[in-house]
Amino acid sequence: MATDLPVVGTHKRSERWLVTNSMGLSPNCGPRREAAVPDIIVIHYTAMADWTAARDWLCNPKAEVSAHYIISPQGEVVQMVDEDQRAWHAGAGSWGDVSDVNSRSIGIELSNDGASPFAAPLMDALCDLLPAIMERWAVPPARVIGHSDLACGRKIDPGARFDWARLMRGGMAIGANATTPITVDEGTFRRDLTTIGYSADFDFDVVLSALRLRHRLGHKGPLDGWDCAIVADLAQRFPVQS
Numbered sequence: 001m002a003t004d005l006p007v008v009g010t011h012k013r014s015e016r017w018l019v020t021n022s023m024g025l026s027p028n029c030g031p032r033r034e035a036a037v038p039d040i041i042v043i044h045y046t047a048m049a050d051w052t053a054a055r056d057w058l059c060n061p062k063a064e065v066s067a068h069y070i071i072s073p074q075g076e077v078v079q080m081v082d083e084d085q086r087a088w089h090a091g092a093g094s095w096g097d098v099s100d101v102n103s104r105s106i107g108i109e110l111s112n113d114g115a116s117p118f119a120a121p122l123m124d125a126l127c128d129l130l131p132a133i134m135e136r137w138a139v140p141p142a143r144v145i146g147h148s149d150l151a152c153g154r155k156i157d158p159g160a161r162f163d164w165a166r167l168m169r170g171g172m173a174i175g176a177n178a179t180t181p182i183t184v185d186e187g188t189f190r191r192d193l194t195t196i197g198y199s200a201d202f203d204f205d206v207v208l209s210a211l212r213l214r215h216r217l218g219h220k221g222p223l224d225g226w227d228c229a230i231v232a233d234l235a236q237r238f239p240v241q242s
Contacts, residue, residue, distance in 0.1 A: 026059040026080040028066035029087050033103040038083065038137045039241070040098065040105040041130065041144045042090055045157040046070070051111035055080070058109065064088060067107035069129065075121030077129060083136070093151035095143075096197045096240035101150055106133055114159050123163060130172045142238040144173045145197070148213055152198065153206035160217055176215055178233045181225025189228050192235035 032038075044067065046054035051072040058066050058080055067089040068081045081087040089107030098104050110126065112118050133139065144167065147155040167173035186204075194200050198207050208227065212219050215230050 025078070026066040026087070027061050028058070028064060029081040029085045032084070032086045033100055036086075036100075036103040038104060038106045039139055039143060040095060040101065041133060041139055042101065042105050042107050042147055042150065043126075043144070043158045043162070044089060044107060044109045044147045045112040045114055045159055045162070046109050047114045047157065048111070049113050054109065054111060067109040069107075070109040070111065071122050071125050071129070072111050073119035073122050075119075075125040077125055083133070090147070090150060092154065094199045094201075095145060095150045106137070106139075110158060110162075112158070112161070114157065115161070117161050118158075118163060123166065127166065127170055127172065130167070131170075134172065140241075141168075141172055142174045142196075143241070146214060148210050149197065150199075152202045152210035156213065160213060164214065174234065174238050176230040176233045177237075178226065178229035180229065182229045182232060184223055184225055184228055186223060189223060189231055192228075192231040195235040195239050196231065197240040 048054040057063050066087045068087050087107050090101035147157045168175045
């Protein structure tokens with residue numbers, strides 16, 4: 001069990017910082033397959049109340065799970081896997097044509113129990129960390145996604161309390177600009193979903209819920225014209241890259 005792992009960054013308001021590498025903290029990693037380089041960033045929550053327990057679990061060989069970074073509620077950032085290595089955070093799932101998401105992504109774990117608001121220092125730290133990673137690996141905002149996006153139904157993190165709007169305002173994620181509902185057409189909706197990255201292999205209701213969790217939080221009921229407008233807008237402006 002890992003203990004006393006070095007903190008490699010602490011966010012302070014009005015002071016930007018870049019996290020430095022601190023390799024070898026988690027053994028749960030390996031080379032990226034087929035010489036892949038990361039072009040996706042996946043955001044998770046730990047689903048644990050104690051962030052140090054989550055950090056230690058991500059560094060425990062028995063867990064067989066890891067991430068590149070974990071951010072505490074106080075804004076402390078710990079790097080557990082070097083960015084050029086394949087961390088084990090995404091599991092089964094896909095984004096666009098990418099089925100081995102671990103080989104193509106950077107994973108960031110946020111300390112949150114899944115029901116509470118994300119702490120302000122944590123969000124401040126994330127909003128400093130993300131642009132640096134995006135710049136290093138040329139990751140566009142459209143490829144900053146949640147675990148729930150690539151693993152619809154199986155995962156819901158970073159969940160309903162995560163502030164995607166803040167990331168959008170900072171150019172670190174995308175959102176829809178739909179201004180009016182359109183005609184409901186399930187076939188077109190399904191096509192547009194795959195255009196923006198969601199897998200066609202999921203049950204329709206499952207992927208609809210995943211889309212709403214990200215882009216239309218709190219809405220329930222059958223597919224409607226706003227769902228179709230949101231996805232049509234995203235498909236036009238942000239078709240997924242292979």
